[in-house]
Amino acid sequence: MKRREFLQAAGLGLATTAVAAPAIAQSMPELKWRLTASWPKSLDTLYGTVEHISKRVAEITDNKFQIQGFAAGEIVPGLQVLDAVQNGTVEMGHTAGYYYVGKDPSFAFATALPFGLNSRQQESWQQFGGGIELLDELFKQYNCHAIPTGNTGAQMGGWFRTEIKTLHDLNGIKMRIGGFAGRVVAKLGVVPQQLAPGDIYPSLEKGTIDAAEWVGPYDDEKLGFVKIARYYYYPGWWEGGAQGHTLINIAKWNELPKNYQAVLTAVIREAGLIQIAKYDAQNPPAMKRLLAAGAQLRAFSPEIMEASYKAAQETYAEISQTNPLFKKLNESMSAYRGDAYLWWQIAELPFDSFMIRQRTRT
Amino acid sequence: MKRREFLQAAGLGLATTAVAAPAIAQSMPELKWRLTASWPKSLDTLYGTVEHISKRVAEITDNKFQIQGFAAGEIVPGLQVLDAVQNGTVEMGHTAGYYYVGKDPSFAFATALPFGLNSRQQESWQQFGGGIELLDELFKQYNCHAIPTGNTGAQMGGWFRTEIKTLHDLNGIKMRIGGFAGRVVAKLGVVPQQLAPGDIYPSLEKGTIDAAEWVGPYDDEKLGFVKIARYYYYPGWWEGGAQGHTLINIAKWNELPKNYQAVLTAVIREAGLIQIAKYDAQNPPAMKRLLAAGAQLRAFSPEIMEASYKAAQETYAEISQTNPLFKKLNESMSAYRGDAYLWWQIAELPFDSFMIRQRTRT
Numbered sequence: 001m002k003r004r005e006f007l008q009a010a011g012l013g014l015a016t017t018a019v020a021a022p023a024i025a026q027s028m029p030e031l032k033w034r035l036t037a038s039w040p041k042s043l044d045t046l047y048g049t050v051e052h053i054s055k056r057v058a059e060i061t062d063n064k065f066q067i068q069g070f071a072a073g074e075i076v077p078g079l080q081v082l083d084a085v086q087n088g089t090v091e092m093g094h095t096a097g098y099y100y101v102g103k104d105p106s107f108a109f110a111t112a113l114p115f116g117l118n119s120r121q122q123e124s125w126q127q128f129g130g131g132i133e134l135l136d137e138l139f140k141q142y143n144c145h146a147i148p149t150g151n152t153g154a155q156m157g158g159w160f161r162t163e164i165k166t167l168h169d170l171n172g173i174k175m176r177i178g179g180f181a182g183r184v185v186a187k188l189g190v191v192p193q194q195l196a197p198g199d200i201y202p203s204l205e206k207g208t209i210d211a212a213e214w215v216g217p218y219d220d221e222k223l224g225f226v227k228i229a230r231y232y233y234y235p236g237w238w239e240g241g242a243q244g245h246t247l248i249n250i251a252k253w254n255e256l257p258k259n260y261q262a263v264l265t266a267v268i269r270e271a272g273l274i275q276i277a278k279y280d281a282q283n284p285p286a287m288k289r290l291l292a293a294g295a296q297l298r299a300f301s302p303e304i305m306e307a308s309y310k311a312a313q314e315t316y317a318e319i320s321q322t323n324p325l326f327k328k329l330n331e332s333m334s335a336y337r338g339d340a341y342l343w344w345q346i347a348e349l350p351f352d353s354f355m356i357r358q359r360t361r362t
Numbered sequence: 363m364k365r366r367e368f369l370q371a372a373g374l375g376l377a378t379t380a381v382a383a384p385a386i387a388q389s390m391p392e393l394k395w396r397l398t399a400s401w402p403k404s405l406d407t408l409y410g411t412v413e414h415i416s417k418r419v420a421e422i423t424d425n426k427f428q429i430q431g432f433a434a435g436e437i438v439p440g441l442q443v444l445d446a447v448q449n450g451t452v453e454m455g456h457t458a459g460y461y462y463v464g465k466d467p468s469f470a471f472a473t474a475l476p477f478g479l480n481s482r483q484q485e486s487w488q489q490f491g492g493g494i495e496l497l498d499e500l501f502k503q504y505n506c507h508a509i510p511t512g513n514t515g516a517q518m519g520g521w522f523r524t525e526i527k528t529l530h531d532l533n534g535i536k537m538r539i540g541g542f543a544g545r546v547v548a549k550l551g552v553v554p555q556q557l558a559p560g561d562i563y564p565s566l567e568k569g570t571i572d573a574a575e576w577v578g579p580y581d582d583e584k585l586g587f588v589k590i591a592r593y594y595y596y597p598g599w600w601e602g603g604a605q606g607h608t609l610i611n612i613a614k615w616n617e618l619p620k621n622y623q624a625v626l627t628a629v630i631r632e633a634g635l636i637q638i639a640k641y642d643a644q645n646p647p648a649m650k651r652l653l654a655a656g657a658q659l660r661a662f663s664p665e666i667m668e669a670s671y672k673a674a675q676e677t678y679a680e681i682s683q684t685n686p687l688f689k690k691l692n693e694s695m696s697a698y699r700g701d702a703y704l705w706w707q708i709a710e711l712p713f714d715s716f717m718i719r720q721r722t723r724t
Contacts, residue, residue, distance in 0.1 A: 027424050059624035060422065062389050118714060120481070120515070120642050127636065128643035153482070154709040216709060235713040262421035269632040274489065280482050281490035284701035287708065297708065305716060338721060339646035345718045346649065346659065347516040347578060349711070351597040352480060354667060356707045359700060 027257045033067045033091040035246075038078040038099065040198050041071045043219055045278050049150050049244065050094050052271040060263050067092065078196035085247040086142045093247040094149060097135070098179025099194070105319050106138050108180035109329040110146070112242040114312040116333060119151040119241030119276060121340045126243065129336045134329050145253040147268045149246040150275030153283070155236030156220065157300055158213025159204070159229035164300075167307055176200050176212040181238030187311035188304075197223060204228055215242075217286035218279065232295045237308060244275070389619045395429045395453040397608075400440040400461065402560050403433045405581055407640050411512050411606065412456050414633040422625050429454065440558035447609040448504045455609040456511060459497070460541025461556070467681050468500050470542035471691040472508070474604040476674040478695065481513040481603030481638060483702045488605065491698045496691050507615040509630045511608045512637030515645070517598030518582065519662055520575025521566070521591035526662075529669055538562050538574035543600030549673040550666075559585060566590055577604075579648035580641065594657045599670060606634070 035053070039046040050069040057065050070090075072078030081093035082100045097110025109116075109131070117125055125131040126148045139146040158177070164170055171189035182192025193209055197219075203209045205228050212229065213236060214220050226232070246268045253261065291297070300308075320327035397415070401408040412431040419427050432452075434440030443455035444462050459472025471478075471493070479487055487493040488510045501508040520539070526532055533551035544554030555571055559581075565571045567590050574591065575598060576582050588594070608630045615623065653659070662670075682689035 056624060056628055060621055060628065062621055115717065115720070118710065118717075120638065123635070124639040124642035127639040154713045156709060217705070235709050235716070237713060237716065240713045240717070259422055259424055262418060266418055266422065266628050266632040269635050270628040273485070273631050273635045276482065277486040277489040280486035280702065284705040287705050288701070299712065309716075309720060337717070339650070340642065341714070341718050341721045343579070343646040343649050344714060345721075347518055347597050348480065349714055349718065350661065351516045351599065351602045352703075352706060352711055352714075354597070354599065354671075355477065355480075355602070355699070356703050356711065358477070358671060359703045359707075 027259050028061060028064045029257065029260075031065045031260070033065075033252075034070060034075065035067050035092040035094060036070045036072075036075045036081055036084050036090045037093065038072055038081050038095040038196065040073075040078075042222055043197065045152075045215075045219060045275060045282065046094075046150075046244070047071060048278065049271045049275045052274060053094075053246070053267055056267045056270065057263055060267070061260075065260055065263065072196055072198065078198070079194065082142055082144065082247060085144055085249050088143075088249050088251070091249050091252045094244060095247065096179065096242065097146070097245050098242075100142075101180045101183075103142075104138060104325070105180060105183070105323065106135075106326045106329055109326075109333060110135050110138075110148075110243065110245055111179055112239040113180045114184045114238040114315075115309055116240055117337055117340065118344075119153050119243070121337065121344075122151060122241045122243045123148060123272075125333060125336045125340075130332050131329075131336075134325070134332060137325060139247070140250065143250045144247040145250050146245045146247050147265060148272065149244045149268050150272035151244070151279075152215050152239070152242045153276055153279050154216075154241060155239040156213065156216045157233035157236045158211055159220070159225040160211040160231040160233060161229045162210075163231055163298065164233065164304070166301065167303055170304065173211055174209045176203065176209050176214075178213065178239065178242075184238065184308065184312045184315050187315065188307060201225065201228075216279065216283050217290055218282040221286045221290055226290050226293050226295050230294055230296050231298050232290065233298050233300055235300070237300070237305065244272070389621050390423060390426050391619065391622075393427045393622070395427075395614075396432060396437070397429050397454040397456060398432045398434075398437045398443055398446050398452045399455065400434055400443050400457040400558065402435075402440075404584055405559065407514075407577075407581060407637060407644065408456075408512075408606070409433060410640065411633045411637045414636060415456075415608070415629055418629045418632065419625055422629070423622075427622055427625065434558055434560065440560070441556065444504055444506065444609060447506055447611050450505075450611055450613070453611050453614045456606060457609065458541065458604065459508070459607050460604075462504075463542045463545075465504075466500060466687075467542060467545070467685065468497075468688045468691055471688075471695060472497050472500075472605065472607055473541055474601040475542045476546045476600040476677075477671055478602055479699055479702065480706075481515050481605075483699065483706075484513060484603045484605045485510060485634075487695060487698045487702075492694050493691075493698075496687070496694060499687060501609070502612065505612045506609040507612050508607045508609050509627060510634065511606045511630050512634035513606070513641075514577050514601070514604045515638055515641050516578075516603060517601040518575065518578045519595035519598045520573055521582070521587040522573040522593040522595060523591045524572075525593055525660065526595065526666070528663065529665060532666065535573055536571045538565065538571050538576075540575065540601065540604075546600065546670065546674045546677050549677065550669060563587065563590075578641070578645050579652055580644040583648045583652055588652050588655050588657050592656055592658050593660050594652065595660050595662055597662070599662070599667065606637070 054067045076084040081095035085093040097107045100107040174191045176193045176195045416429045438446040443457035447455040459469045462469040536553045538555045538557045
């Protein structure tokens, strides 16, 4: 379009404005929302997801819909995001469902639970395997509309001051461990602690805890664990693929025009896609730096893996006896996982295994 | 807001409209675009991505930005999407970059190439590992702005009429095989064919080809291959994670208001997230159905895997001698892969391997 034509068209726009404008004004109201996160700003993987949501929603709506992000502790502590959204202190939150297993153990299924799903399976179970419908029953009880938002990928098993070779070595270990896993490792004699990320390092340094897991190399490096607990265990069998969630106060969600609901859903999912890609790009060089800084990589022994698996299945059976939603979620996830790994062992695992063998040979 | 207040606010909106409206009109122009895809509508995984983009963009923009999708053959054949976007026949396309390796073998890196990256690595290399910047050099030569859009996950190695046990058995096999892999398998004596999905079954049925690979169980079941070639090989080592791309004519992209560019980027990435989740949900039950229908699962032998790997590396070295962009892409991807699999073997692979072992034991 030439400049003159553009000016004419703009003029035409002005002339017809009186009719068209109310519909536009109604569908793009000016909103200022607050989003509180479970993360400090220093964790740019997780908090970066919040920043992306704010920025992208503003871009799409010409700054009409503004979402201001707050780090853990600025409005509420990192482990109280659900409460803040539930009671309307903020309109939105970004958190991990499993921080709220104290309210209902079913929340574990939103994020990850021991020997659950890997990251792609967790996303697909929630989207297409009936997961989000079951989780909605739970989130609605807490006035939340929940949208899956990013994943960390399979995590590490954490940092220990001493080597853990046998089940006996786990006995009495005070460990920061996320979500539902605490209940499982307690069966193995571990004393679990749930701490927000900012509180982990001081506790480990003071000796209040003996071990700590957070996520994986990139985040763990920022939190500095290698300096005080050098044995770095894998795999984090309690988080094969930990999924975050964006929570939106359900009354606020229902008040949104449909187009803003569509904006939020699309942008939140986009942010999730970016989050795991960022983890996947940042974890490998971080692992190399940690190894250079003295981290000692150790695999959990088969004895520990097997006993943990058994403890997890016992825990699920116990809770299922009294918690019907937990039972439904566990049955849904377990059935999904059985089929998902039937497929995974045919195409994904042989490809990855072959590539890993070639890597170490060339 | 109560009804009376709302009406007052709406009235206020009317009064101030004359000033505000031109900005809105300018940032949300009415647009009707056409998107041509490489897929038939029957492949609801891939074509579903197109439908999602159309629907979501319309929802967000109150139908002001309309994108009409067309299946392969409706405007141009499935393997000419790049050309149609390049010359402005359509504004957008959804395709696989590696269909255009005849124009430049560097296009293979957009999608997948033999012994390349898995799906998460491919996404993260493009987003954060320098991949998309290098690919942009290529796509810009063809007047395209390219956005990564979804992945199939690791694919299967295709359907063969007869068992392929040794390298000798591959000699002279006429095979439909996607993208760049044809050049590699040609070194092993295979006669490669590039066919759009709708043309594969008839060719296999008539005996024009002896074998065919498409994607994986869910799509392959729709295309009906099990009826005429029952040996189903894995893994599809030439597509560890095949990434699709949305192409936008670059002049059309540059004309878009910034907010529409943001809408498209967010929605296209969201569609990508949905696509792989759908594959991951649909492939496992499809595999079970295919096995029930008589598919005979076979792994490629170590001899074939090793010879294919060697043939791939030779091919990359040959092309790198005369194609500087291919060389840069190969160096970037290879370095990324080395680190990515160092990490993958620590957390992801041991988790998946353990879960697969438990699955077959319980």
